[in-house]
Amino acid sequence: MKQFISVKDVTDIDALVKQALHYKANPFVDKALGANKRIGLLFLNPSLRTRLSTQVAAQNLGMEPIVFNVDKEGWALEFTEGAIMNGTTVEHIKDAAPILGNYFDILCIRTFPSLQNKEQDYSEKIIHQFIKYAGIPIVSLESATLHPLQSLTDIITIQESIALNEKLKNKQPKIVLTWAPHIKPIPQCVANSFSEWINAWGAANFVITHPEGYELAAQYTNGATIMYNQDEALKDADFVYVKNWSSYNEYGKVLCTDSNWMLTNTKLAATNNAKVMHCLPVRRNVELSDEILDGPNSLVTKEASNRVWAAQSVLAKILSSLS
Numbered sequence: 001m002k003q004f005i006s007v008k009d010v011t012d013i014d015a016l017v018k019q020a021l022h023y024k025a026n027p028f029v030d031k032a033l034g035a036n037k038r039i040g041l042l043f044l045n046p047s048l049r050t051r052l053s054t055q056v057a058a059q060n061l062g063m064e065p066i067v068f069n070v071d072k073e074g075w076a077l078e079f080t081e082g083a084i085m086n087g088t089t090v091e092h093i094k095d096a097a098p099i100l101g102n103y104f105d106i107l108c109i110r111t112f113p114s115l116q117n118k119e120q121d122y123s124e125k126i127i128h129q130f131i132k133y134a135g136i137p138i139v140s141l142e143s144a145t146l147h148p149l150q151s152l153t154d155i156i157t158i159q160e161s162i163a164l165n166e167k168l169k170n171k172q173p174k175i176v177l178t179w180a181p182h183i184k185p186i187p188q189c190v191a192n193s194f195s196e197w198i199n200a201w202g203a204a205n206f207v208i209t210h211p212e213g214y215e216l217a218a219q220y221t222n223g224a225t226i227m228y229n230q231d232e233a234l235k236d237a238d239f240v241y242v243k244n245w246s247s248y249n250e251y252g253k254v255l256c257t258d259s260n261w262m263l264t265n266t267k268l269a270a271t272n273n274a275k276v277m278h279c280l281p282v283r284r285n286v287e288l289s290d291e292i293l294d295g296p297n298s299l300v301t302k303e304a305s306n307r308v309w310a311a312q313s314v315l316a317k318i319l320s321s322l323s
């Protein structure tokens with residue numbers, strides 16, 4: 001694997017999940033794989049889980065991770081070709097990225113969308129410029145439109161749950177991605193990525209439910225059933241993935257704040273005793289109720305813990321491809 005920015009970089013999802021679960025059982029089995037290799041983790045935006053789990057994963061593989069909070073500690077980067085840099089930006093990506101490419105063997109980057117300019121965000125301008133100019137493998141720690149390490153983690157967590165539940169072992173699970181309310185505009189990344197990965201995985205009956213106006217980009221959702229009635233969508237679900245996102249069509253706008261979209265135990269009663277997932281951080285009692293988050297059906301802690309094994313399996317695959 002030469003880069004990890006979407007599911008398209010993965011040839012075999014099940015093999016990657018298997019490797020992740022192997023690392024969960026044997027965290028230090030490949031401690032020698034990353035010896036004398038350096039990994040840089042660049043954050044242009046905040047993070048708790050991605051930052052820490054990727055560091056742990058790198059250390060499990062024998063690498064020394066170096067974290068750089070570009071947004072707070074670095075020079076303001078310019079990404080526009082031919083820019084006359086007489087404004088707030090101080091250093092062009094085409095000057096900075098090749099240097100980072102010399103310092104590190106693998107470069108991981110977190111960047112969020114502007115939610116102002118759809119074309120620019122969906123072109124993944126920032127991460128593609130790192131790919132273009134760094135000259136080393138790039139790993140997305142969440143980009144403008146996708147969050148592939150999160151989605152790999154989500155499939156690992158679903159697979160684990162299926163393996164522990166006799167009733168789910170021999171059936172196609174019903175997975176429902178449901179929109180949830182939020183107080184501010186949130187990127188579509190997690191929902192796009194979850195949809196893309198579940199569709200590519202192909203092992204589930206996949207339903208997406210959201211209010212009208214919250215349709216995601218079809219390139220990610222093609223293959224899923226879209227329903228505007230959440231109660232109907234939740235019927236017989238085995239897994240419910242809860243996430244807010246802002247509108248894609250009316251780009252970055254909050255069109256609905258209806259608290260009835262928040263998942264509660266009453267709504268969960270229509271499901272097949274579904275396990276509930278969320279990538280975190282979560283706004284309690286806005287996006288998701290206390291009773292769900294603190295209840296027996298919540299997978300959120302396990303899901304966040306699995307971030308280590310997802311990152312470790314991806315980094316190992318990239319390390320194996322380095323000459």
Ligand code: CP
Nearest residue numbers: 047048049050279280
């Ligand atoms: N789920 C997730 O990516 O969490 P962080 O933003 O804390 O990294």
